[in-house]
Amino acid sequence: MQPRGRKQVTIVGGIAALAVAVSLSACSSSPSHPSGASSPSAAALSGTLNGSGSTFQTTFQQAAISQFKTVQPGMTVNYGGGGSGKGRSDLASGVVNFAGSDSPIPSTDASLFAGKTILYFPVVIGPITMSYNLQGVSNLKLDPTVIANIFQGNITSWNNPAITALNPGVSLPSTPITLAVRSDSSGTTANFSLFLQTAEPSAWKLGSSSTISWPHSARAAQGNSGVAQVIKSTPGAIGYVDYADAKASGLTYASVKNSSGNFIAPSTAGASASAAGVTVNPDLTFHAVWGSGAQAYPITYQSWVLVNATQPSANDAKMLQAYIGYLLGDGQKLLPSLNYAALPASIDQMAKAQLSKIKG
């Protein structure tokens, strides 16, 4: 199904594309106008774009794709999940036009992209909650040290002095702690472990990766919703769950101490604040965890759309500019209702300015 789409792309004529080129270059030269910048106005494009990768992006991509239909009725955009690793290898082998990825291309995969320039477009950020199941405890506070010790199996019961010290006045039971983790490799795991490695480099020994060698007593489940299910059904459980799924499952989540020393509950605003407080590299890679800022929620996670800077045809380039431009423009307005966080304005503008680097 995907290869067929690519054929259609090359067949499409160029007049419409030319018109869009004009309107888009006008847009990218005026970054001071964030929300309107993405509408490629009257010029209609037609063809198909295929993407795959990050499952974290799937809900956003699906919502954006259906809204994008009203902007560009002639274009068909498909997004299949499959995981960031799949997205990147699909992009490397030319199966898709764009990939969704929760982490930059790892050095071990650099050889796949030898000779190609890959552009990173951050499109979405979101908090990862520390969701837990403790009867009668609704405002738990945790800091990175305690979280690291819980997830390494050093703290095994809820009334451990390290936890009670952070929660004065809260009566914590002696219930044993059950860890709920992901059984599938996941960008959520990668970014959660990256948070612990960044915030607590000395205490955290398990490293950062899409798969972590958890303590044997952990309960593993498939996907964010699977972990949420384990937490919900297991008294004393704690796990890392993407904000959208934690809310959808009605879980209770902890406030986490940020780099300024404040305990912040997960929220879309807190995630945006964390991303606004991190250093962004020139290629627009960055890690949104542990951002500075008094209101920053520290376990924040980002995801990019990856494309080749050089496209096989001018129309492919125009379509990608139109779609990614939409994700960075009006698409951002869809995010809060999906319980994802919008990009901070600074990063959004840098991403929009990069659109013109996609060349046909």
Add this chain to the structure above:
Amino acid sequence: MGRSQRADPAGLAGSARALTQQRPLGDRIFQALALAAGLLVLAILVLIAVATTSQSTSWFSHEGITGIFTTTWDPAHNKFGVLTFLYGTVVTAVIAVILSVPVSVAIALLLTEVLSYRWARPIVYVIDLLAVVPSVVWGLWGLIVFAPWAQRTIYAPVAGAVKGVPILGNLFGPGTGGVVSGPSFFTAGVILAFMITPIVTSLSREVIATVPVIDREGAYALGATRWEMIRGVVFPHSQGGIVGAVLLGLGRAMGETIAAALVIGSIPAITSHLFSTGYNMPAVIVNQFGESSGVFRSALLGIGVLLFVLTIIVNLIARGIVARSMARQRGA
């Protein structure tokens, strides 16, 4: 597959050539097509083996043979040892076979020896229907319905009862930290047992059906009861075939992926406690492939290669045993 290839193209062609020197065009085209179809299967198998092996070379060179056969699977620290998964694969497959074989053989005997054809036929249909239930349905049923139920009503009481008892306690007692888990080696074994029962049943039934009527009648004529006839005539005659059927079931159980991934618990561990969470080879591939890269990805493909080799070995042994017992029966 090996047997059928040996049987058709060469044999037919040989006999045809002996009859007429120059065969009609249609016949030769048919022969070429059939041969091509046969070779295609072989070519696909070889290509898969070559491609996955070449993709997994960086794992083999990264870990070396000693590194591969270790118990540490830690992608965050670039350690990719396969032993925990190998252990899980063997344990779950063995549980599945132990649970499934008595039931399968009993059903096969019921269908061939006890019931008349009229009553046996609907049961055969139902069992064949069991074989077409998609593995993801088995897995979801296992995860959502069977595992929580078994944990409450079987695992927890059993674990409590045998705790501290020497061998039983090691097998069925509570695992690390006193945990008795719903998704576990045992749950995976049970689900796999359900999945291999149809194939073991139908193969056993076919083997048992080949027992010559004259032998049975002979046993009855000597005054044997039905059970004595089964023990004295049916079992000795169909032993090899049943063993082959069991090994085919074992091969299927080792390779089964989605169902196992859903119910095994997905925490790598080598433990004798069957009610604790584990991991097996197909499950780790399907779970971790999506976000893998570099040596990690290569290691997952390498596990696929090992699994491929393992199932081929088991299948070849099974085919060999079945073929030999068939030949002996024809001779008898």
